[in-house]
Amino acid sequence: MGVIRRYDMDWLRIFGILLLFPFHSARVFDHWDPFYVKNETLSWGLSWFISITNLWFMPLLFWLAGSASWYALKTKSSAFYIKERIQRLLIPLVTGVILIVPPQGYYAILDHTGEAPDSYFIFLKKFFTDFSDLSGYFGSFTPAHLWFILYLFVLSVAALPIFLILKSEQRRSSINNFLAQPFVYIMLFILLALSTALPAPGGQNPFYFFVLFVMGYISSSDLRFQQMLNRLRSKLLISIMILVPVWIFLARVYPHVDNFPAMAILLTLLRSFNVWVGLLVILGYGYKFLNFQHRLLPYLNEAAFPVYIIHQTALVIVGYYMIRLNLGVPLKYLLIMFSTLTVSLLIYEFIIKRTSITRLLFGVKIKKIISVLEDSKNKNLKS
Structure with missing residues (x-):
């Protein structure tokens, strides 16, 4: 007997990954804990959003x-x-x-001290030898x-x-x-x-x-x-x-x-x-509501894991520059969230999924690229 596909599990996993974007974007503005980059003005609404969401999504x-x-x-x-x-x-x-x-630690130092490390390569040497704080919110290894x-x-x-x-x-x-x-x-x-x-x-x-x-x-x-x-x-x-x-x-x-x-x-x-x-x-x-197939599901299933891997680094870099804009907290929050989502999907689409080595390094099944290459080859032959 074949294994029955549980589409609801797939959708829930995808929604769980997508929830990381509003969740981690809120970390830039929350009162509870330090983060790699922090806005000067914080938000109690986003702080409680983190507390409640944190109950279930991980x-x-x-x-x-x-x-x-x-x-x-x-x-x-x-x-x-x-x-x-x-x-x-x-x-x-x-x-x-x-x-x-590592770029998260680099921008953490830049945000918290206001000074860039001597060079990124010197920073890397310190990053991989400093185990003083595994949170990494101030530039140590994490x-x-x-x-x-x-x-x-x-x-x-x-x-x-x-x-x-x-x-x-x-x-x-x-x-x-x-x-x-x-x-x-x-x-x-x-x-x-x-x-x-x-x-x-x-x-x-x-x-x-x-x-x-x-x-x-x-x-x-x-x-x-x-x-x-x-x-x-x-x-x-x-x-x-x-x-x-x-x-x-x-x-x-x-x-x-x-x-x-x-x-x-x-x-x-x-x-x-x-x-x-x-x-x-x-x-x-x-x-009840998510046990259905959709043409986007295979793509999102494949993209979810590599997007998870890259999203927080993209968020920290984007967030570092966004919090320096003369804007209110709601607008900064939305800009960070949607910019990070866009950057993460673009990196997946145009870099990670395109070669066997990047697919291997980011946990994407390599065999799927074969059909992509074959389709491209067939299109070239027809043209």
């Missing part, structure tokens, strides 16, 4: 990556799976860290936004033994019979809450994302999970429409929870519940 990408692993291992061997992870994740990660990320690819590669390898165990229909059936009970499935948010107590290097908790990655795999392995989400999505939507504002209110009333251990536990549980249930709502309504 967890969704890890969930969808786990789902993709189910479909990959359904038809491929574990050896091929690892080989493909190396080609599609590890090689682009190395490429990105060496070529794409994987930057490519932490997602790093984690995804490590989690893919770490979760493989679990995935292979779950490939056994008998074992998978016994586990899924238990998890397919709505109460049990919703209560899995407790795993997310518990994982937040574990180490989070650079502020990103691998155990938290491991839970989401594995649950994405499990949830795609049995149709009953999606059927359950289809039944519950409306009720779950109502619950987060109530509880997300409650979480925001409590977080604002108790900004420093170290002195209130009970409130710290409550906020952690509430946030984890909102993340978990919010993902179930997204997946439930995604299946």
Whole structure:
């Protein structure tokens, strides 16, 4: 039996990548944390947009990556799976860290100090030897936004033994019979809450994302999970429409929870519940509205990953110059967002997709370029 294509998963992945443009553009204006470049005037509206959006969009990408692993291992061997992870994740990660990320540090120094480093090559030498702050917001070494690819590669390898165990229909059936009970499935948010107590290097908790990655795999392995989400999505939507504002209110009333251990536990549980249930709502309504084919889907599917790799560097460079314009925050924000999207798509279209080596370096399947070249050849022969 062939593998059924889940177009809703494709669309959700694409929308998740596209959401990075308004999200990271807002980082230029938010109050919460430093960033590579910062506007002089900040925005509380964009700050809260980041806080609320941050609940779901990276967890969704890890969930969808786990789902993709189910479909990959359904038809491929574990050896091929690892080989493909190396080609599609590890090689682009190395490429990105060496070529794409450093300009973010260069412009961070330029923005925060007002002075350019002696030269870009001298800066590179310092960049690759300074591990003092892995955020990289002030010019030190960092994987930057490519932490997602790093984690995804490590989690893919770490979760493989679990995935292979779950490939056994008998074992998978016994586990899924238990998890397919709505109460049990919703209560899995407790795993997310518990994982937040574990180490989070650079502020990103691998155990938290491991839970989401594995649950994405499990949830795609049995149709009953999606059927359950289809039944519950409306009720779950109502619950987060109530509880997300409650979480925001409590977080604002108790900004420093170290002195209130009970409130710290409550906020952690509430946030984890909102993340978990919010993902179930997204997946439930995604299946209802997005499970369709479209002629743009193959192109966007292929473009999404390389666009992810290059987008933040394009944003930092664009943002550095945009924030120096005599414009209001809303107009600067829109200019940064749409300019970054345009630049990222142009780089993909006219550079990355055009040669086998650039496709390899940025995680795009090389075989697809063959048909492009053949079409071009046929057109030349006809003319």
